[in-house]
Amino acid sequence: MPERFDAVDLIREKRDHGELSTEQIEWLVDAYTRGYVADEQMAAWAMAVLLNGMARREIRDLTFAMIASGERMSFTGLGKPTVDKHSTGGVGDKITLPLVPLVASFGVAVPQLSGRGLGHTGGTLDKLESISGWRASLSNDELFAQLRDVGGAICAAGAGLAPADKKLYALRDITGTVEAIPLIASSIMSKKIAEGTGALVLDVKFGSGAFMRDVEKARELARTMVELGSDAGVATSALLTDMNAPLGRAIGNANEVRESVEVLAGGGPADVVELTLALAREMLRLAGKPDADVEEALRSGRAMDSWRSLIQAQGGDPDAPLPHARETHTVTAPRSGVVARLDALAFGVAAWRLGAGRARQQDPVLHAAGIDLHAKLGDRVEKGDPLFTLSTDDPMRFERALEALERAWEIADAAPQRGALVLERIG
């Protein structure tokens, strides 16, 4: 059968600020997925989108075409509401770990299909793989059974979800076209909608350690994604949250699991607790349980029981000791004062250089590598007090990690001006 359109015409149309029709977008995505449209043509089109944008209708068409490229899961047979969350990624962002069991402890199913880390932002699956025996892959049947019996599951997204996005995202990664809001929004939402969740809360971050540094851009991304969710019949809302400083005290893998367990035990750093509770309330509101007492679930140990069941259901031992690094290096305060700046991006890069993250998708991570902050933004320190400890198995890594941290922190006379962690809700 002859092809319905010519890729060059569609590239020219976008280059010249035009709009593609629904049929043209459906064809482009399908033809690219089956290899008829070449990588260089799709890259040129993606660059035209980055420069000239897309209309709201085009973004919806693109999202739906990417969903149609693969399987669409459904959990309607579970007989309970489903709700998921997606974070655009940050430094020390372990919120998924306490959040999923906390929300699941209210009888709601949470199908959290996650990824691995690339670059300075960590991956949820990498963190959980610090737990002895825990496995990230579940078949669709295993996922369904776990959601029914345990309530929450955190597992690797199967290759069958939005394969067009997988191919396009890899291409964007190497052609400088990741940062286009229509492409980010359609990429994230195509996977989340295909996953089959009934409701979705987005944690859209802004600031130095976030994908979108600028709050206005983060707001636009959030609005676009919330609209796409509504178009697809998924109740969607977003929280705009600050990612200028690392979340919590732990940045890495095993240490982030340790901190998450502290939160589930009713402790943990205030910012991690605040964001976990804010996202949990929002998820439960969308799942039809607006009066759920999330603080009580942490206090009473109910969320912890749910965590233990989740880890055990995926082969993990929640009581197994987490790995510790062979080498550590502690940086101390050169003067007395108040911690006035901790730059999230620099701490993320440093943890990555210690081995907590990977440069290529196929690289392994060092589960025990990372950074533990002894002082948080606004804390008073005396000269000689420990500020943070770097951990790794390979001492050769300290030099490059310390280089990343050279201008990343500051001790001043006065406490810094700080905005709210959760800036606003959209949707």
Ligand code: URA
């Ligand atoms: N994460 C995604 O899944 N897609 C993007 O385009 C960016 C971040």
